[in-house]
Every structure is written in C-alpha cells, then in structure tokens.
Amino acid sequence: MPMPDSLTDHLRRGDLMAVNCPSRPVMRAITSQWGVLILMALRDGTHRFSALRRKVGGVSERMLAETLRRLEGHGLVTRVAYPVVPPQTEYSLTPLGQEAAAHVAALADWVEVTLPRLQPQPQPQPQSAELRE
Amino acid sequence: MPMPDSLTDHLRRGDLMAVNCPSRPVMRAITSQWGVLILMALRDGTHRFSALRRKVGGVSERMLAETLRRLEGHGLVTRVAYPVVPPQTEYSLTPLGQEAAAHVAALADWVEVTLPRLQPQPQPQPQSAELRE
DNA sequence: GGAAGTACGCACAAAAAGGTAAGTATGCCG
DNA sequence: CGGCATACTTACCTTTTTGTGCGTACTTCC
Numbered sequence: 214m215p216m217p218d219s220l221t222d223h224l225r226r227g228d229l230m231a232v233n234c235p236s237r238p239v240m241r242a243i244t245s246q247w248g249v250l251i252l253m254a255l256r257d258g259t260h261r262f263s264a265l266r267r268k269v270g271g272v273s274e275r276m277l278a279e280t281l282r283r284l285e286g287h288g289l290v291t292r293v294a295y296p297v298v299p300p301q302t303e304y305s306l307t308p309l310g311q312e313a314a315a316h317v318a319a320l321a322d323w324v325e326v327t328l329p330r331l332q333p334q335p336q337p338q339p340q341s342a343e344l345r346e
Numbered sequence: 347m348p349m350p351d352s353l354t355d356h357l358r359r360g361d362l363m364a365v366n367c368p369s370r371p372v373m374r375a376i377t378s379q380w381g382v383l384i385l386m387a388l389r390d391g392t393h394r395f396s397a398l399r400r401k402v403g404g405v406s407e408r409m410l411a412e413t414l415r416r417l418e419g420h421g422l423v424t425r426v427a428y429p430v431v432p433p434q435t436e437y438s439l440t441p442l443g444q445e446a447a448a449h450v451a452a453l454a455d456w457v458e459v460t461l462p463r464l465q466p467q468p469q470p471q472p473q474s475a476e477l478r479e
Numbered sequence: 480g481g482a483a484g485t486a487c488g489c490a491c492a493a494a495a496a497g498g499t500a501a502g503t504a505t506g507c508c509g
Numbered sequence: 510c511g512g513c514a515t516a517c518t519t520a521c522c523t524t525t526t527t528g529t530g531c532g533t534a535c536t537t538c539c
Contacts (some may be wrong), residue, residue, distance in 0.1 A: 229454050230383060232404035236457045239464055243453070244377035246527095250363060262486050271365035273528055278487060288465040298535055300486040309460060316456055320376070320449040321362050324369045327442060331372055332421040379496090395516050406498055411517060431506050433516040 242287055243313050247272050247280040252306070252314040253321060255290065259305040289313055375420055376446055380405050380413040385439070385447040386454060388423065392438040422446055 229236050242248050250269045254260065260268065266277050281304055284290040289310035294302040306314055324331075362369055375381050383402045387393065393401065399410055414437060417423040422443035427435040439447055457464075 229458065230387065230401055230403050234403075236454070236461055239457050239461065240382060240454060241379060243457070244379075244382060244450075246374060246377075249373060249377060254363065263484075266486095268363055270363050270367075274487070275489095275529085276527065279527090286465060288463070294486085297485095299484065299537085300534085302486060309463060312456060312460070313453070316449070316453040317377075320446070320453065321369070321373060323445060323449055324372050324376070325362065327445070328369055328372065330421070330442060332419060396514080399516095407517070408499090408519095409497065412497095427516085430515095431504080432514060433504085435516060 239287055242280075242283045243289070243317060245280065245283075247276050248284060249317050249321065251277070251280055251284065252289070252310065253318050255304060255306045255310070256314050256318060259303050262302050262304070265304060284310065372420055375413075375416045376422070376450060378413065378416075380409050381417060382450050382454065384410070384413055384417065385422070385443065386451050388437060388439045388443070389447050389451060392436050395435050395437070398437060417443070 228234055229240070243252065247269065250272070251265065254265055254268045262277065262281075265281075266272060266274065269277070272280075281290060281292065285292050288307055291305050291307050291310075292302060293304075294300070361367055362373070376385065380402065383405070384398065387398055387401045395410065395414075398414075399405060399407065402410070405413075414423060414425065418425050421440055424438050424440050424443075425435060426438075427433070
C-alpha cells in the first residue's frame, strides 16, 4: 500500500530522493541552465552584469538578473552595486560558490571532452528490443 | 552593432559559453531536474521502471519515461525491455553514464553536506548597497 | 544633440515543462 | 472472475520558465 509520507521523516540529513529534501532547490539553482554557465563564467573572477551577459552566450537580461539573484540568495554569488552615475554592479563567487562552480566545471569539462563519444541522440523508433519468447 | 555570429566559428572544441555549443543539450539532459536524480538513483545498479519511480520521489511516469529516453539517447543509460507478459524493462547506466553520474553525485553530496552553510535564500529587498558617493 | 552604454524591474506573450487521467495486454492473486 | 501490477504512450490542461520590448537616470562619445 502506497501510504503517503506520514511526515517530514525523510529530511534527516538530506535525502535528495525525497520530494521535500531541502537540497533540491539548491541543486536546481546550481544545475539550472543559466546557473551552470554563470557559475562557470564567474570562475574567471569578478564580472559586471553586462560583461557576464556578453560572456554567457544566449542569456537574456532577465534570466541573467534572475539567476544571479537566486545564486546570491543561496550564498554562492556576491553582488556589489555601486550607486554611481551609470549603474555599476560587480558579481563574484563566494568561497562556497567557488566550490560549487568547481564541481559543475568538472562535469562540464567531462561533457565537452566526452562529447564525441556521446550519441547525438538518434532517437530510435519505439520498437521492442530483445525478443526472446 | 550586434552582428550575429557569422557562422559556426564558435564550435571549435566546445565552448559551453557559445549559444550553439553542442555540449549544451547534453548538459541540459544531465543537469535537468529529473536527470540528476535518475542518474544518481541508477548508481545503485539496474532498476525497473516502477522501482525508479518509487525511488525518485515526486517524479511522474511521464517525466520518468521522457527523461530516461533522453539519457538513453545520449548514451548514458541502457534500456532493455523484455516483451514478457506484464511488461518488464531494466534500466542501467552505461560506462559513460557512470562517469556522468559520479560527477553529479559529487555535486549533490557537496550540496547536502554544505546545505547548513547555504543561505535559505532570504530574498533581500532590492535596496542599493555600498553607499559611497 | 542624438545615440549608446549601464543594470536592471515590469508587463506581456510565447514556449517549455510538468501533472493527470485513461488506455493497453495479460498473467496472477484472492 | 474481477482487480491489481507492469511500462509505457497519448491527449489535455496547468504551471513554470523564458524571451521581448519598454522605461530609467545620467554620462560619454561622436
């Protein structure tokens, strides 16, 4: 019988497989499409908003701002805004952010290096396999 | 003037920062919400569909099937379907899948272990900081 | 003096992700 | 003999995500 979780009995010290695991939002922030790229971009040091936008190909201003804010909210990114004439803001990784970024960079490097050995998702037609009666 | 990329001049050996980098789809498959969890779940060995569904909390059948298919398309997961009376299918990681899964697991472990040191995203009101005239 | 650059917030719209329910074929359990 | 379990797919609908302009306040460059 699939009786639902009686309570928050799963959140011992973070079972990512549990629906209510508090680590999930953090993982999502880090592994989000732009989160990954922004973390990696910031590994090269402090960047301004527009510099990041130029560096991370394809990101819109809205997504960049939003993702930076989420990362900041989790303590992975630092934001320093100078209320100067033309707005200026500097983003950089916190020590924790650097650790996280190192992990995603490792994965990203692996993907890039392994790419030729990965299928270009040929999308096989849904035939049944292994016919043994 | 923001002249668009003249051509495929960016895809040298995989600049993830480039919009058209072929690594991006793979990264998205791996770092997708369910991709991460499924890869980690499969680290424990071969699983059947329903076993995975039970293990990965919160995943729907649709998402599970879809994500498995994407991972399979990229050569990270193997699917073996036995055309037996009640359907039976076994999913497992390919060698490449195990490498990928190891990376995501490393990140996930880091997150779980670091969680107490990460802000619970207090979402600060958008005030300006560092007032220096 | 008009255009561009800066770092966004906001409103609107399109696209993508995700959930739900139902259907399938059939052996097994009660 | 009816219901459950299995592994999905498909259709339909809701939710979330993402992109596109627009506006801002002021300065510098042509």
